Each structure stands twice: as C-alpha cells, then as structure tokens.
Amino acid sequence: MRKIFFVFSICLFTSHVNFGQDVVSSDEEIIKSNEITLNWMPNYKEALKKSKKEKKPVLIYFTGSDWCGPCKVLDKKLFHTEKFKALADKNLILLEVDIPRRLDIISPDKMVENKSIQKKYKVKAFPTLMFVNHRGKKIAEKKGYILSEYYYPFFQSEIDNY
Numbered sequence: 001m002r003k004i005f006f007v008f009s010i011c012l013f014t015s016h017v018n019f020g021q022d023v024v025s026s027d028e029e030i031i032k033s034n035e036i037t038l039n040w041m042p043n044y045k046e047a048l049k050k051s052k053k054e055k056k057p058v059l060i061y062f063t064g065s066d067w068c069g070p071c072k073v074l075d076k077k078l079f080h081t082e083k084f085k086a087l088a089d090k091n092l093i094l095l096e097v098d099i100p101r102r103l104d105i106i107s108p109d110k111m112v113e114n115k116s117i118q119k120k121y122k123v124k125a126f127p128t129l130m131f132v133n134h135r136g137k138k139i140a141e142k143k144g145y146i147l148s149e150y151y152y153p154f155f156q157s158e159i160d161n162y
Helices: 002-035 044-054 069-079 082-091 110-120 148-161
Strands: 058-063 094-098 130-133 138-143
Touching: 002 148, 044 058, 044 138, 069 148, 082 094, 082 148, 094 130, 110 138
Parallel strands: 058 094
Antiparallel strands: 058 130, 130 138
C-alpha cells in the first residue's frame, strides 16, 4: 500500500511540475505576441486609397473580437507573428472589420461602418479573410479558421496575382 501511495505521489508531483512549465511558456508566447503591432488602416476608404497609391491588395479581416473563439485563435496564431508582420508590411494593406457583441469595444460610428462593410460583402461567417482591390472589388476570400500555416500559400497566391 505504501508503494502504491509513493508511486502515485511521484506521478502527481511530476505532472504538476510539467503543467507548471507549460503555463510559463505560454505566458512567454503571449508576451511576445503582444509586442507585434500591425499597421491596420483606420477605415475602409483610407485602405482603398492607400491600396491604389501603393499598388497592393487590401486584406480585410472580419472578426467578432469579443465572442468569436476561432477569431481569437487566428489573431494570436497568425496576425501576431513575425512572419505575418513581415509579409503584411511588404505586400498588404490591412483592414480589420470588427463586429463585437459588446457595444463599448468600438465607437458607434465605427460599428455602423463595419456593419456596412459586412453587408456590402455579404459576410456571415467569422473569421473571414477577404482580398479586395483598390476599387473595393472582391478578389478572393477564406472563411472560417484553418491552421495558420495554410493561410500563407493563399496570401502569396493573391499577392502574386495582384
């Protein structure tokens, strides 16, 4: 009986130590991901204007920042990475269209603009990533969440074709 108790105690202790280490490493990842800031355009018109000037496509990110679980994962695992930042800075104009449930997250004017953009492109699924040209014409889109590495071939294909 003592042997069983001893073995059980050892297993419990080692699993506690392992889980404790996982928490520390994920805290470090969160700190690193928070350090990356992207150049999101403040509104739709400015994004299109900059797209025309720089000859780059606009990547519109439709999200529900406070309620959409897959959006939160995408935000952390794709948008807050050095790889995406490098790609976006060089090749894309970024526009985030947030449709939160809490009304205090964005201004009422921004909510009206975002709902208008959502309606214009008939977006019903979140997250949705959509490429548009400088005239606002939809070029391509991806709906839902997939592994973040699978987005890069899609991005590169649309950048190359632009």
